[in-house]
Amino acid sequence: MSPSSLDELIEALRCLPGVGPKSAQRMAYHLLQRDQRGAARLGNALLHALEVLRHCARCNSFTEDEVCPRCANPRRDAALLCVVEMPADLAMIEQTQSYNGLYYVLMGRLSPLDGVGPRELRLDKLIARATEEGVREVILATNFTNEGEATAHTVASLLGARGVKVSRLSRGVPVGGELEHTDIGTIGQALIERRAV
Amino acid sequence: MAAAKQRIEQQPAWVLHTYPWRETSLIVEIFAREHGRVALVAKGARRPHSQLRGVLLAFQPLWMDWSGGGEVKTLVRAEWQGGQPLLIGRALICGYYLNELLVRLTAREDPHPRLFDAYAEAVRALGRGEAESPILRRFELALLQELGYEAGLANEGDSGEPVRPEGRYLYIIERGPVRLEALEEEGAALDPAALGEQPLLSGQTLLDMAAGDFSRAETLGQSKQLLRMLINHTLGGQPLQSRRVLKELQEL
Numbered sequence: 001m002s003p004s005s006l007d008e009l010i011e012a013l014r015c016l017p018g019v020g021p022k023s024a025q026r027m028a029y030h031l032l033q034r035d036q037r038g039a040a041r042l043g044n045a046l047l048h049a050l051e052v053l054r055h056c057a058r059c060n061s062f063t064e065d066e067v068c069p070r071c072a073n074p075r076r077d078a079a080l081l082c083v084v085e086m087p088a089d090l091a092m093i094e095q096t097q098s099y100n101g102l103y104y105v106l107m108g109r110l111s112p113l114d115g116v117g118p119r120e121l122r123l124d125k126l127i128a129r130a131t132e133e134g135v136r137e138v139i140l141a142t143n144f145t146n147e148g149e150a151t152a153h154t155v156a157s158l159l160g161a162r163g164v165k166v167s168r169l170s171r172g173v174p175v176g177g178e179l180e181h182t183d184i185g186t187i188g189q190a191l192i193e194r195r196a197v
Numbered sequence: 198m199a200a201a202k203q204r205i206e207q208q209p210a211w212v213l214h215t216y217p218w219r220e221t222s223l224i225v226e227i228f229a230r231e232h233g234r235v236a237l238v239a240k241g242a243r244r245p246h247s248q249l250r251g252v253l254l255a256f257q258p259l260w261m262d263w264s265g266g267g268e269v270k271t272l273v274r275a276e277w278q279g280g281q282p283l284l285i286g287r288a289l290i291c292g293y294y295l296n297e298l299l300v301r302l303t304a305r306e307d308p309h310p311r312l313f314d315a316y317a318e319a320v321r322a323l324g325r326g327e328a329e330s331p332i333l334r335r336f337e338l339a340l341l342q343e344l345g346y347e348a349g350l351a352n353e354g355d356s357g358e359p360v361r362p363e364g365r366y367l368y369i370i371e372r373g374p375v376r377l378e379a380l381e382e383e384g385a386a387l388d389p390a391a392l393g394e395q396p397l398l399s400g401q402t403l404l405d406m407a408a409g410d411f412s413r414a415e416t417l418g419q420s421k422q423l424l425r426m427l428i429n430h431t432l433g434g435q436p437l438q439s440r441r442v443l444k445e446l447q448e449l
Contacts, residue, residue, distance in 0.1 A: 017217065018217070018218075018219050018220040020219070110442070112290070112293040112294075112297065112438050112439035112442040112443075113213075113214045113293060113296060113297055113300065113438060113439065114216070114438075115438045117438070117441060117442035117445050117446075118442065118445045118446055118449055119445055123449060124449065127449070145254065146254060146255050146256060146283070146284070146289060146292075146293075149283065149284075149285060149289060150289050150290060150293070153285060153286045153287075153289060153290075154446055157286075158446075158449055183248070183251045183252070183277075184277055184279060185251045185252065185254070185257070185277050186251060188277075188279060188280075188282075189282065189283060192282050
């Protein structure tokens with residue numbers, strides 16, 4: 001029989017997405033046997049992060065302060081607000097270096113079948129942020145999945161009703177893409193959403 | 198008893214719902230024409246460059262191949278049939294409602310080809326941007342009929358006589374449409390509180406519903422209440438998430 005602290009560790013590791021009993025056991029043995037320093041670091045980092053991180057009052061992303069450095073940066077254009085699902089999406093948009101406005105991170109998406117509705121997403125918080133003085137345009141950059149689209153539509157109608165100008169990231173054939181090698185769903189939708197030139 | 202291992206090919210199907218499984222895979226809940234609701238694992242579908250990513254979307258007509266004999270089969274191939282725009286806006290939220298009804302009310306691997314056709318027609322109509330209410334009512338009716346609520350709408354519950362267009366009816370579960378006068382003769386308590394959410398129906402509404410005609414405003418309004426009552430009854434009191442989400446949205 002294994003000691004209960006080992007069982008507890010294995011059980012705790014299973015809270016990670018995609019980690020079943022087998023992987024959890026492997027991780028636990030690895031941490032305890034092969035990498036005790038790494039294990040201590042992981043434990044401390046986790047506890048520390050839990051203690052100091054919170055949601056930015058402006059963009060809802062993780063930060064250690066009341067307002068994150070990005071939101072507090074006076075050189076960013078406060079008239080633009082880009083709405084994304086997750087911090088990883090924000091990081092991608094930052095990498096483009098094509099956007100100098102501010103963000104709002106939903107930390108999820110609307111998914112009626114999973115029971116994620118406006119209440120779980122705290123859409124009231126987004127409405128409050130987007131209707132603040134000085135926001136000229138809200139750019140919806142949620143994913144192009146059905147859930148992302150449902151989220152975008154919902155936010156658009158909520159903000160539109162409050163007189164906020166709302167735009168949506170456009171969608172179509174990827175940059176440098178050849179039609180021959182693009183998936184037909186994308187081409188089909190690009191035809192439907194074609195634009196005048 | 199586990200079914201024999203089988204391979205299904207080129208089956209018309211729709212994705213109802215997906216959820217992540219393991220590191221890079223998806224469990225896909227589908228509705229297939231000849232097989233009903235089936236759960237498939239789509240291996241590697243969450244890898245960044247997976248071809249399946251853009252295909253395994255709800256509200257898109259697909260051809261699917263799968264194999265396996267257990268409760269969860271293995272997706273072999275999924276191909277887009279084409280011709281269906283992505284649902285947007287309110288139509289999309291309505292689509293979720295249809296999917297939730299199918300997930301909640303049909304049993305796994307219980308074939309429902311007629312219901313499949315009704316679903317396909319509903320999603321296509323949503324894609325064409327048609328008025329949503331008649332689409333939803335038609336689908337709800339098809340679903341209830343498929344689940345065995347064949348109870349005649351065009352005939353009175355007790356006597357079997359044809360419903361009179363000018364008559365006023367209550368629909369009593371497991372009995373069918375009953376005329377108000379008949380209920381009064383029975384001495385049933387007809388105060389509104391006792392009737393609960395029982396909607397008062399005109400005979401014309403029942404006849405329209407039986408004929409699948411939702412063009413009259415009164416039919417649309419009364420059938421909505423009746424179908425909601427019947428669906429709630431079939432759900433056994435468990436609320437629908439998509440309905441709650443829609444309600445919350447209207448309150449914001």
